[in-house]
Amino acid sequence: MATLRHAYIAGVGHYVASRVVKNAELEPLMDTSDAWIQERTGIQERRWFEEGTDTTANMGAHAARKALAMAGVTADDVQLIVFATLSPDYFFPGSGVLLQRELGMTNNCPALDVRNQCSGFIYALSVADQFVRTGMYDTVLVVGSEIHSSGLDKSPTGRGVSVIFGDGAGAAVVRPSLAEGQGILSTHLYAQGEFAEELIVKEPSSNRDNRNQRMMENEQDLYPYMNGQNVFKHAVVRFPQVIKEALDQNGYQAADLDLLIPHQANLRISQYVQQKMGLPDHKVFNNIQRYGNTTAASVPIALSEAVEHGRIKRGDLVCLAAFGSGFTWASALLKW
Ligand SMILES: CC(C)(COP(=O)(O)OP(=O)(O)OC[C@H]1O[C@@H](n2cnc3c(N)ncnc32)[C@H](O)[C@@H]1OP(=O)(O)O)[C@@H](O)C(=O)NCCC(=O)NCCS
Numbered sequence: 001m002a003t004l005r006h007a008y009i010a011g012v013g014h015y016v017a018s019r020v021v022k023n024a025e026l027e028p029l030m031d032t033s034d035a036w037i038q039e040r041t042g043i044q045e046r047r048w049f050e051e052g053t054d055t056t057a058n059m060g061a062h063a064a065r066k067a068l069a070m071a072g073v074t075a076d077d078v079q080l081i082v083f084a085t086l087s088p089d090y091f092f093p094g095s096g097v098l099l100q101r102e103l104g105m106t107n108n109c110p111a112l113d114v115r116n117q118c119s120g121f122i123y124a125l126s127v128a129d130q131f132v133r134t135g136m137y138d139t140v141l142v143v144g145s146e147i148h149s150s151g152l153d154k155s156p157t158g159r160g161v162s163v164i165f166g167d168g169a170g171a172a173v174v175r176p177s178l179a180e181g182q183g184i185l186s187t188h189l190y191a192q193g194e195f196a197e198e199l200i201v202k203e204p205s206s207n208r209d210n211r212n213q214r215m216m217e218n219e220q221d222l223y224p225y226m227n228g229q230n231v232f233k234h235a236v237v238r239f240p241q242v243i244k245e246a247l248d249q250n251g252y253q254a255a256d257l258d259l260l261i262p263h264q265a266n267l268r269i270s271q272y273v274q275q276k277m278g279l280p281d282h283k284v285f286n287n288i289q290r291y292g293n294t295t296a297a298s299v300p301i302a303l304s305e306a307v308e309h310g311r312i313k314r315g316d317l318v319c320l321a322a323f324g325s326g327f328t329w330a331s332a333l334l335k336w
Pocket of ligand 1 (some may be wrong): 031032033036037040041118159160161163164226227228229231232235266267269293322323325
């Protein structure tokens with residue numbers, strides 16, 4: 001069998017809404033405290049979108065423009081868009097086509113939407129990787145973008161969930177590798193649907209007759225529900241498992257890693273994973289303190305910041321890993 005070519009990430013970019021919401025701003029709304037939020041999650045502040053300025057698609061476009069510029073390609077060079085989000089602009093069509101319009105693209109390239117929540121970006125990256133490896137496409141734009149703040153229960157009832165999530169976008173351009181041994185070494189994707197309702201927004205549900213009239217009957221189901229302790233319990237098992245699988249498959253050990261970029265679910269989860277993998281502080285990238293959990297946007301925002309801050313150098317071994325609603329989890333091992 002002919003050896004497939006490798007793909008690599010040629011450019012990254014991110015965008016976060018300008019409105020900074022510190023924990024103190026949530027205290028009177030949700031009967032919470034800065035101390036509680038920091039102690040349980042590590043979050044100090046997050047971004048909330050500006051209505052009329054930010055949309056899921058246009059935040060993705062801001063991030064995409066930066067990634068395209070870094071990759072040295074134009075929007076019309078893109079042959080496939082893969083857009084990951086759990087907070088699309090519309091029920092349908094998906095945000096991928098809106099991103100294409102937002103970028104002023106005229107080449108009618110396909111636009112695929114990925115619905116895998118916190119693992120969405122790595123799932124999307126894996127799709128891009130397969131298309132580039134097989135030679136079907138040379139330039140794939142992968143975007144993760146989320147607006148959570150418009151759908152959170154900002155009352156004390158929703159405090160267990162609403163303090164965690166934030167808005168933002170990240171993007172990557174995936175192209176054929178230029179050098180032997182450089183690029184996306186492997187991706188690893190998993191799902192376990194038996195836990196679908198452990199982290200969920202139930203409404204509006206297609207399964208209910210007259211859904212538009214009836215969705216208000218269960219108003220609370222319009223907001224995210226999370227069984228936080230169960231999510232935590234599974235996350236701390238699945239993260240190390242899927243990271244180890246990526247390392248094993250490529251003949252590496254944890255000590256060979258230059259940087260681990262975990263999905264920014266909760267700083268306590270990242271710290272647990274770091275300890276379990278035996279990694280020193282400088283080998284794990286965290287920015288949840290400033291952005292909260294931005295689900296599908298969290299990995300590309302962190303990757304883009306890590307590149308911007310000089311935390312990743314050419315030749316570095318970088319692992320991306322995520323866990324979230326579904327449950328779904330995933331990893332990608334990159335030789336930068
Ligand atoms: C969400 C999370 C921080 C909650 O921490 P926890 O220790 O499990 O907290 P619990 O839900 O058991 O609640 C403990 C207490 O804090 C209270 N509480 C919950 N949220 C609160 C908040 N924002 N502020 C203050 N008190 C809060 C609860 O009401 C409860 O009070 P009680 O003991 O009087 O009943 C934690 O479960 C977690 O991080 N889970 C993983 C979440 C995650 O990573 N999600 C994203 C996955 S992609």
